[in-house]
Amino acid sequence: MRIVIVRLDNLGDQVLGAGVLPALRALHPHARLILVVPEALADLYARCPLIDGLLALPHHNTYLRDSARLRAILDSLRSHAQSDLVLNPRFGEDYYLAGPICRSLAADGARVVGYRQMASPYPGYDANAFYGELVDAPNGLHASRYAGIIAAHVGASASAEPVVWFSPDDIAAVRGRYRLDHRSFVTIGCGASFMFKCPAPETYRYIVNQIGATYRRRIVLIGLAADRAVAEAIIAGASPGVLIDSTLGELSLAELAALMSLTELYVGPDAGPMHMAAAAGTAVIELGWVPANYPTTSRGDGTAGRCWAPWTARAMTVRPAATQFAQRTRIPGFRQRPIGGFSTADIDTALAAMLAGR
Amino acid sequence: MQPLLTIITPTTGRRSLLRLIESVRSQDAGVAVVHLLLWDDKREPGGPTPAQLEAPDRMNIVLPKGFGRFGHAPGSALRSIGLIWATTDWVTFADDDVWWDRSHVRVMLEAAAGHNWASTLRRVWSPAGAVLGVDRFESVGDDPQRRVSYEMCDNNCMMVQRSFGVAAAPLYRETRHYNDDRLMYAFLKRDAGPRGRTGTPTINQVCPERLIEFFRLNCSPS
Numbered sequence: 147m148r149i150v151i152v153r154l155d156n157l158g159d160q161v162l163g164a165g166v167l168p169a170l171r172a173l174h175p176h177a178r179l180i181l182v183v184p185e186a187l188a189d190l191y192a193r194c195p196l197i198d199g200l201l202a203l204p205h206h207n208t209y210l211r212d213s214a215r216l217r218a219i220l221d222s223l224r225s226h227a228q229s230d231l232v233l234n235p236r237f238g239e240d241y242y243l244a245g246p247i248c249r250s251l252a253a254d255g256a257r258v259v260g261y262r263q264m265a266s267p268y269p270g271y272d273a274n275a276f277y278g279e280l281v282d283a284p285n286g287l288h289a290s291r292y293a294g295i296i297a298a299h300v301g302a303s304a305s306a307e308p309v310v311w312f313s314p315d316d317i318a319a320v321r322g323r324y325r326l327d328h329r330s331f332v333t334i335g336c337g338a339s340f341m342f343k344c345p346a347p348e349t350y351r352y353i354v355n356q357i358g359a360t361y362r363r364r365i366v367l368i369g370l371a372a373d374r375a376v377a378e379a380i381i382a383g384a385s386p387g388v389l390i391d392s393t394l395g396e397l398s399l400a401e402l403a404a405l406m407s408l409t410e411l412y413v414g415p416d417a418g419p420m421h422m423a424a425a426a427g428t429a430v431i432e433l434g435w436v437p438a439n440y441p442t443t444s445r446g447d448g449t450a451g452r453c454w455a456p457w458t459a460r461a462m463t464v465r466p467a468a469t470q471f472a473q474r475t476r477i478p479g480f481r482q483r484p485i486g487g488f489s490t491a492d493i494d495t496a497l498a499a500m501l502a503g504r
Numbered sequence: 505m506q507p508l509l510t511i512i513t514p515t516t517g518r519r520s521l522l523r524l525i526e527s528v529r530s531q532d533a534g535v536a537v538v539h540l541l542l543w544d545d546k547r548e549p550g551g552p553t554p555a556q557l558e559a560p561d562r563m564n565i566v567l568p569k570g571f572g573r574f575g576h577a578p579g580s581a582l583r584s585i586g587l588i589w590a591t592t593d594w595v596t597f598a599d600d601d602v603w604w605d606r607s608h609v610r611v612m613l614e615a616a617a618g619h620n621w622a623s624t625l626r627r628v629w630s631p632a633g634a635v636l637g638v639d640r641f642e643s644v645g646d647d648p649q650r651r652v653s654y655e656m657c658d659n660n661c662m663m664v665q666r667s668f669g670v671a672a673a674p675l676y677r678e679t680r681h682y683n684d685d686r687l688m689y690a691f692l693k694r695d696a697g698p699r700g701r702t703g704t705p706t707i708n709q710v711c712p713e714r715l716i717e718f719f720r721l722n723c724s725p726s
Contacts, residue, residue: 458653
């Protein structure tokens with residue numbers, strides 16, 4: 147049996163949905179399990195022992211508006227051995243044209259399974275038409291739940307929890323390169339997929355100085371090379387004596403997962419590394435971008451909040467106040483600006499809960 | 505008829521205990537049950553006494569002063585006595601702020617057929633008597649649609665084969681934390697095989713006033 151899981155979304159969704167792999171492997175121990183992911187995220191699965199192969203697709207921006215490019219990709223996928231079961235575990239809208247990609251990988255008579263879509267992000271595109279089985283699930287569940295629901299739909303009974311994979315070599319690499327001891331440092335995430343999710347420099351500065359000066363923890367910054375300016379501003383604003391190192395742009399995703407397993411606490415915005423930290427069993431403080439009363443929905447533009455909170459009991463979320471959020475969203479171009487004005491009292495409470503007395 | 509199920513209720517004699525007793529008496533399963541009430545010295549003023557509740561199918565055990573709270577674990581040590589005391593094939597818990605739907609025992613036994621344990625869903629009520637919804641977080645274990653990252657089933661939602669209850673009794677007796685059901689769930693998940701599930705709410709419980717919003721957030725309407 148050959149099973150393909152098509153997972154074309156961003157890092158956070160990949161981590162939250164990765165539990166589908168152990169669930170399917172437990173159900174079909176001898177099947178050939180192939181994963182289709184964006185090439186930029188293939189490294190996330192470099193240490194995954196559950197898959198037999200990985201097909202890396204170019205970023206969706208390269209084919210969304212280029213039908214010839216899309217056709218070439220689909221033709222290339224059809225040339226691969228055809229599959230008996232094709233799964234798309236994404237519950238949210240199909241921004242990535244996963245429907246035709248799933249169909250192209252299916253053998254005649256194969257099961258092609260995806261969530262029933264209620265809306266299409268593109269005029270004339272009906273994602274539902276590409277699936278033989280459409281799964282219905284309640285909207286508003288945590289984003290990590292949809293992997294398990296679709297796995298259960300095809301017969302899996304194991305729970306499908308977020309997971310990251312890394313090796314002892316990855317741990318040794320990050321420990322050696324940055325001289326890190328287990329649980330002796332706090333990791334701070336710089337950057338997110340959208341600027342409106344990112345904390346403002348003054349928030350970072352306050353957090354870094356609290357962690358470094360009050361709690362006397364060493365700080366490690368993580369993020370993409372593109373976010374180095376954020377890291378440099380954080381380092382420049384740190385009080386004298388605060389120990390702080392940047393790893394931005396220096397870690398593979400497997401190494402990042404290893405680092406997350408070593409850190410005492412992760413602090414950062416709603417972004418992929420936050421979900422990696424939670425999946426690695428590390429305590430998390432989320433710097434959320436929406437207030438507590440934000441609508442609980444797993445679909446649609448602007449989904450946020452509870453459905454994407456860290457999936458761990460060892461997490462706290464610091465949120466902007468509802469009034470402040472409302473004011474912010476009325477400002478033209480707010481999506482291009484970072485979030486300011488977190489309550490320092492809320493930050494203090496969260497840091498005390500996670501670091502005091504340890 | 506030989507009893508099939510022991511119901512373990514740690515209690516201080518709250519008035520709501522009478523509602524539970526009535527709901528146990530009204531079951532439509534057609535099987536005999538034993539209702540075991542476990543007390544220490546703590547009593548609710550004006551509530552029923554053990555002697556007033558004695559019946560052919562309902563027994564009381566009164567434990568020494570303070571037995572019902574070991575560290576921060578309310579009722580856990582009392583439950584451990586019930587688990588050891590039971591002689592029926594099946595055991596379950598029912599706290600004195602719980603009441604059962606008429607079909608509860610029947611539906612649970614159907615769900616438990618072929619399994620060593622089963623769980624049901626819990627309908628949650630506010631103290632004022634409003635339905636908050638169906639618990640989707642602490643009566644669902646590892647169900648894919650659960651609303652929290654941790655896994656557990658509330659004591660009141662589980663029914664287990666007596667042998668597993670006996671094996672778990674030390675967990676209840678020795679814990680000093682408010683976590684006996686988490687320990688039990690973890691033990692059963694690890695050692696008792698697949699869990700039977702009713703998939704539908706068959707019990708009711710009142711949540712504390714201070715937790716109404718938390719429960720509302722983690723319940724579904726039906």
